[in-house]
Amino acid sequence: MIKNGHNYRNALGGMLAMGIIAAIALGCTCNKGFDLSELSNKANGTGSDRNDPFGGKEEAMPDENLLKAIVKETTADFAYAISEDDFSKIYGKSAPELQKTYTEQQFKDTFSDFTRQKSTLLPILSRAVTSDPVYDGEPKFRTEKGHKILVVDGKYPTKPMPVTFGYEYVKRDGTWKLLVLKVYIR
Template sequence: MRAMAAVVGVLGMLLAASGVHAQNKVPGERSLEALVKATLLSWNDANVTGNYTVFHAKLSKPFREQFPPDRLKQIFKKFADKDIDIAVVAAMRPTYDPAPAVDGDGKLVVNGYFPTEPLRVIFALEFIPSDGS
């Protein structure tokens, strides 16, 4: 499996994270890693298959309303065109840089990378509360 560098900015992804926002704090190490991997692997599945419906369903309500599946497919077209597949991150631990934090707006901001070779998989994620979660 080939690892390619990718910068994935996904705003407002909604995945279960055990009350991250209700407590207004960063989740524990395992929960955070699971959240990051679930997000990136969902994006990767959409990108590899060309079907963004499941990925879209996991986005926060405001983001879903702004970006339908066809629009997401257009936005991430450059990754699909290059056959980028980052599934290898499932077996790796992320490095966070800077440390994850909840910002003043209540968003969980998580940036970092996976030490894939020959190029790193880089991510920039923001999670917001939506639909009661």
């Protein structure tokens, strides 16, 4: 029985959360490739050390598919955090530098306007999660304290408003970790 549409909204919210989870589970391989040349390099002692955050060499730009997967995963994690008002997952995946700068609660508080307006914003974020990002210029590296930071700016051309993002990542233990998260819906 539906009273004042509350059960409908709860069901819709649950379906949205399941859709986001399915998009993450089914749509992202997130750098789980198998590269035989890397195994050969490691056997010869020329491969990168996975404990060196920058592989002991110049950091390479992720290929197009990996970059898209990283960006889409971040967007899906953000949408999930807003949907559930639970930032533990996205915070747990973030770079140690972000975690040293902000507590999980401070990170969550930064996006309190989003969680307060989630009934309006979740449909837009849901469309973003299921579409491909459009980059604002080429992704690039910037250097901070001698470390290369991957900078990716862009948007999802969602209606009625686009989702604009500015994500920055640093590579730690062979994985790109979130360092900066900027999201605007306007």
